[in-house]
Amino acid sequence: MVGLLLLLIVIIEIVSLATGTKSSPGILGSLVLVAELGLLLPVWALGIRKYRVPWSSLGFRGFEFGQSFGLGCLFLLFALGFNTFWGLLMAAFDQSVQPDLSPLVGDSLGGLSVALLGAAIVAPVAEEAFFRGFVFSGLRRTMRLVPALVLSAGLFAVAHITPTSWPPIFVLGVLFALLYEQTGSVWPAVIMHGFINGLAFVLMYLSQALSTS
DSSP, X not given: XXXXXXXXXXXXXXXXXXXXXXXXXXXXXXXXHHHHHHTHHHHIIIIIIHHTOOXXXXXXXXXXXXXXXXXXXXXXXXXXXXXXXXXXXHXXXXXXXXXXXXXXXXXXXXXXXXXXXXXXXXXXXXHIIIIIIIIIHHHHTTSOHHHXXXXXXXXXXXXXXXXXXXXXXXXXHHHHHHHHHHHSOSHHHHHHHHHHHHHHHHHHHHHHHHHHO
């Protein structure tokens, strides 16, 4: 799916160069949305449909608010701290942690809205269903906690393509899986995932707006 998404983006860029027109952020953002939603296909085909189980078996169930809120805040502080440390370390070597996501947003509020829809809502639901509800919980049936955490978080990191972003995304994968393990629900991880993604896009948009003003 990652390969198909990259292929579509390359095709769009080639067409844009050939025609002399700029790629629309809406088109690129829509492709990312489709790719994210595509993660639900193997979950449904190889899990829900094959074993005839409800979506609640993947963690889409209620949770105890107090415990989830406390763990979520603790994990969020740790994640933000590690991301800051890693960003400063990469900056010291003149490396970028994240790829340039501005083509997905553009310079309009409409582009930001599409990006936030995908990053803060669609991506967290689809990715948590796949990587935690499907992959991690499947590994936990035959593995101890630590190997399941490492393997699922490693797959989560590699799926994000950019090698310089793998360590912080791996840490996030571990934290999301621990949150799922402790609460028995995928929703706390979805909320934390959505908050982190949404914050990243808003900060990027503000930084871009300030640099052009």
